[in-house]
Amino acid sequence: MADNIIVVENVHVNFWENNVGVYSIKDLITYRKSPFKNKTILNNISVTVERGESLGILGRNGSGKSTLLRTIAGIIKPDKGTVTVNGSFAPILAIGAGIEVELTGYENIAMLLSLYGTKKKNTNVIENIKSFSELSDEVLRMPVKQYSSGMSARLAFSISLANDSDILIIDEVLAVGDQGFQAKCYEKIFQIKKQGKTILFVSHFPGDVAKICDKAILLEKGELISSGNAEEICAKYNQLF
Amino acid sequence: MVGFFWGFIKPLIYLLIFMVMFSQSFPSMDHYILFVTSGLILWFFFSNVTSQSVGSVAGSAGLLKSLNIPAYFFPLSEMISELFNLLLTIIVFLVLMNWFGIVYSYKLLFAIPALLLFAIFAYGLNLLLSSINVFFRDVGILWGTIQPALFYLTPIAYPETMIPEKYKLVIKSNPIYYFIKLGRTIFHENVVPPMHAWNVCIFIAFTMLIIGLVVFNRLKNQFISAI
Ligand SMILES: Nc1ncnc2c1ncn2[C@@H]1O[C@H](COP(=O)(O)OP(=O)(O)OP(=O)(O)O)[C@@H](O)[C@H]1O
Ligand SMILES: [Mg+2]
Numbered sequence: 001m002a003d004n005i006i007v008v009e010n011v012h013v014n015f016w017e018n019n020v021g022v023y024s025i026k027d028l029i030t031y032r033k034s035p036f037k038n039k040t041i042l043n044n045i046s047v048t049v050e051r052g053e054s055l056g057i058l059g060r061n062g063s064g065k066s067t068l069l070r071t072i073a074g075i076i077k078p079d080k081g082t083v084t085v086n087g088s089f090a091p092i093l094a095i096g097a098g099i100e101v102e103l104t105g106y107e108n109i110a111m112l113l114s115l116y117g118t119k120k121k122n123t124n125v126i127e128n129i130k131s132f133s134e135l136s137d138e139v140l141r142m143p144v145k146q147y148s149s150g151m152s153a154r155l156a157f158s159i160s161l162a163n164d165s166d167i168l169i170i171d172e173v174l175a176v177g178d179q180g181f182q183a184k185c186y187e188k189i190f191q192i193k194k195q196g197k198t199i200l201f202v203s204h205f206p207g208d209v210a211k212i213c214d215k216a217i218l219l220e221k222g223e224l225i226s227s228g229n230a231e232e233i234c235a236k237y238n239q240l241f
Numbered sequence: 242m243v244g245f246f247w248g249f250i251k252p253l254i255y256l257l258i259f260m261v262m263f264s265q266s267f268p269s270m271d272h273y274i275l276f277v278t279s280g281l282i283l284w285f286f287f288s289n290v291t292s293q294s295v296g297s298v299a300g301s302a303g304l305l306k307s308l309n310i311p312a313y314f315f316p317l318s319e320m321i322s323e324l325f326n327l328l329l330t331i332i333v334f335l336v337l338m339n340w341f342g343i344v345y346s347y348k349l350l351f352a353i354p355a356l357l358l359f360a361i362f363a364y365g366l367n368l369l370l371s372s373i374n375v376f377f378r379d380v381g382i383l384w385g386t387i388q389p390a391l392f393y394l395t396p397i398a399y400p401e402t403m404i405p406e407k408y409k410l411v412i413k414s415n416p417i418y419y420f421i422k423l424g425r426t427i428f429h430e431n432v433v434p435p436m437h438a439w440n441v442c443i444f445i446a447f448t449m450l451i452i453g454l455v456v457f458n459r460l461k462n463q464f465i466s467a468i
Contacts, residue, residue: 015466024379070465074309077462089309097307115310 004086005166005198006049006072011081013042013064013071013222041067043222044081051087051166054199056213056230058206058237063219065202066094069169072200087166087198091116091159094171095149099156105140105147109159116163125162132188133158134181149176157185161192168192169200174208186212206234248289248326249333252281259398272429275338279428280397282330283421286356287363288388290323294367295374295381302468312461316367324360334428345431352427355434355442359420362446368453372460375467395421416445 015038022028022035042064049055057065070076073089091098091112099108109129130140133154144152153176160168174185189212193199203209209216209230216233218226218240226236259277297315298305305312331352335345374380395417396404404412412418419441426434 016463018376018467023377025377025383026379028377070306075306076465092307094307097303100303112308115304115308
């Protein structure tokens with residue numbers, strides 16, 4: 001029997017859409033009815049990932065990729081269907097995610113590591129984060145709001161890698177790194193794959209998906225329109241445009 | 242530590258104002274300073290922890306979107322840090338009172354359950370406010386405008402006996418009144434509060450906690466859609 005690390009079965013996710021601009025009690029008092037409407041974001045999604053496999057997720061902007069990643073990571077509870085995961089997650093790597101901009105680099109490292117229960121007494125962890133991110137001591141003492149987007153991506157990526165978790169989730173974050181860092185990240189991703197870890201990878205570059213992932217799915221308006229091996233799905237993705 | 246410092250300055254300013262304004266008005270009161278200070282400490286604990294917590298869920302969008310952490314965690318961490326500040330403030334307060342010649346007995350230990358009940362009440366309210374604030378971002382502003390009214394509706398600077406009979410009901414419908422009174426019975430009168438005072442506080446604290454939990458649970462799955 002296959003060793004499935006992630007099983008997503010018939011998942012539906014609804015959001016309360018508020019498209020009438022009622023974002024305050026003040027507005028609510030004048031509007032006088034519920035500003036929320038149920039909107040289907042994911043419609044009947046099923047997907048299975050085996051341990052050590054890498055899954056690519058492709059689709060247009062707004063097709064539901066980030067929402068699916070969050071549902072798999074347990075951040076969003078599905079309204080219908082089930083998500084079963086037999087492994088641990090690192091924080092989702094997405095632009096600006098997980099990192100608190102008011103805190104310094106070091107404070108972010110400490111916070112995320114403690115939230116993840118990574119043993120800090122192992123000072124190696126912090127050293128590894130520093131050396132992988134190539135951020136200097138001086139930079140790590142600055143609040144992250146003063147970082148460039150590439151610098152915060154470096155920090156986020158390095159912290160995520162420091163957590164020795166079974167599943168790594170990458171939501172189109174690598175594009176902001178410079179060439180050197182991107183190359184390093186890809187190298188690291190391949191290394192992680194070799195260690196038998198599972199990767200969920202969202203990218204708008206089908207070439208990267210084909211390189212990194214074994215299989216892929218294509219989302220369109222919250223529905224899974226096809227799944228199969230990565231190259232095949234990348235070709236289908238290209239046909240969308 | 243910075244939070245503790247500012248937390249200390251605020252009640253101190255109020256204390257000075259009330260001493261100048263009122264200490265002549267209530268000469269018959271035992272230890273007016275002690276009376277006001279004990280009330281102020283409790284009030285500012287409540288006021289600080291609620292003000293800090295209202296925006297705590299909405300303000301943690303980055304974390305909530307990338308980590309599977311229960312959202313309860315954010316108001317809870319505010320609560321823990323305010324409880325810590327409260328503890329430090331109380332220690333300073335006791336040292337000061339000792340210096341004024343006030344001797345406390347073992348009865349002071351009853352302050353622990355009294356403060357915990359107040360904290361449970363505040364946490365319930367924080368769950369309610371912080372979850373609604375995710376969807377309607379002016380809850381914090383609204384709460385900020387209600388607070389001064391609530392402050393003056395609670396007998397903190399003035400003794401309860403001063404309130405005319407016909408307005409007693411207004412005071413008694415204010416839940417905070419019961420917690421301040423409970424704490425003050427211990428700190429100011431140095432008496433163990435009677436059973437019915439405990440019962441009222443237990444009832445209010447857990448009712449508020451349940452309301453907060455129910456609302457928070459109902460809304461928490463949709464936090465992501467609004468942050
Ligand atoms: N609060 C909300 N109310 C209503 N709809 C929302 C809300 N938040 C997100 N959506 C919708 O959810 C859908 C899926 O969003 P999601 O972020 O998962 O897309 P995505 O595939 O990751 O897109 P991108 O490629 O741009 O990152 C979008 O159509 C978006 O409009
Ligand atoms: Mg996305």
